[in-house]
Amino acid sequence: MPATDDVPLTRRMFLLACDPERQRLAGREYLGLVLNAAALQELYDDGLLADDDGRPRTSGARGAAPRSALAAAVHRRIAEDPKPRPWRYWVKKAERAAVGTVRDELLGERLIRVQHRRVLLVLRFESVQLRQPRLRTAVLGGVRDALRPAQPASRVPHGDAAAAVFAHIGEMRPVMSRAERRAARPRIAELEPRLGPVPAALRRTVKDKKSDVGGAA
Template identity: 40%
Template sequence: MVEVPESLPARMYLLAYDLRRRRMSSGGARLGYVLRAAALTELYLDGRLGEERRRPVLGTPGDDPYGVLAQIAASRPRSWQHWVRKDARAVEASVRDELVRGGWIRVHSRRVLGVFPRREVAVKDPRVVKSLWGGASSALRGRPVAHVNSYDAAAVALAAAGGLTTVLPRRDRRRHRRRIAELTARTGPAAPAVMKVIRQKKAAAASG
């Protein structure tokens, strides 16, 4: 059996890798939102975060690998959307560095046209991505939602919310809409918050 990263954000980062093109999919800021939501979801599933009045609240004390609990503890009550947006770029860099340290990926920096900096990511073992994809794919089919691995369910919910076509092509999102909704309901409020953030961003861009 292929070993995969333990953290949900690390798994979502690898799931955003396009094996066919051998590069990260062009998700723009959406990937940062997905990774922040993955961090929130992991805390929620483990009981380190709860919810009151549709806002995250601290739950059982525990590890805080991305500093999300500390941010929430130091703030007045805010929406899930706020915490999905906050430091989205920073968490992307943190997760990427975590995967480099763990030996999951290589990162090569170069300059496009000799001027613009660009990072190129390469997954060391494609079987890891295939294994994660297989888990997410199986979550869409077969066993009852209650029996699906919680991280596989979260991967589907987050991929659908963030539009990660490496995991869920548009046709699959349409075909499995009801199943995705059931998996999303199981994994907590962070995934729906990603969808709201992206919609708000698109609306602001259209009006601006």
């Protein structure tokens, strides 16, 4: 099975969103938020962002560079914005573009194949096929292992813990069903504190988006 230690979190979350059987992305309603949060988490973990009273602040980690294209874009936006803004602002910012940024990066790395198709000659949808399905299987296996209560939360690899927490908050159906998410809540509560401020920002943003959809209905 491929090693996943060096796989950026943004890439992990996109791969987890891929439904291998249907060859498309599932749960897209929150995917952009999840990917932006993953980019923020990468920057926070690498010392390129610090928490300043509930707001991300760019930090001068010597020799460090963003690990992914989306993390680089998010870091640039924060650095160029003269106004300090809360973490959840950056989780929501350009969420639709975030999906395309990560998709294009994986296309360039030849990890996925994308095709555009039409249903009944009218509806157009994007087919996403995995070129290296074993990598997604390995990432999913890390999430499954992280959710097992037999392993102390402190010993779960950081990337696996983050992927599990973000998949849970983002309600990623290819990763866990509604019943599995409900059962995993105590374990997520154990894994989340080590990740810093980003998971709470993602949770708040997902909740706000649900409220907006409910209000519109």
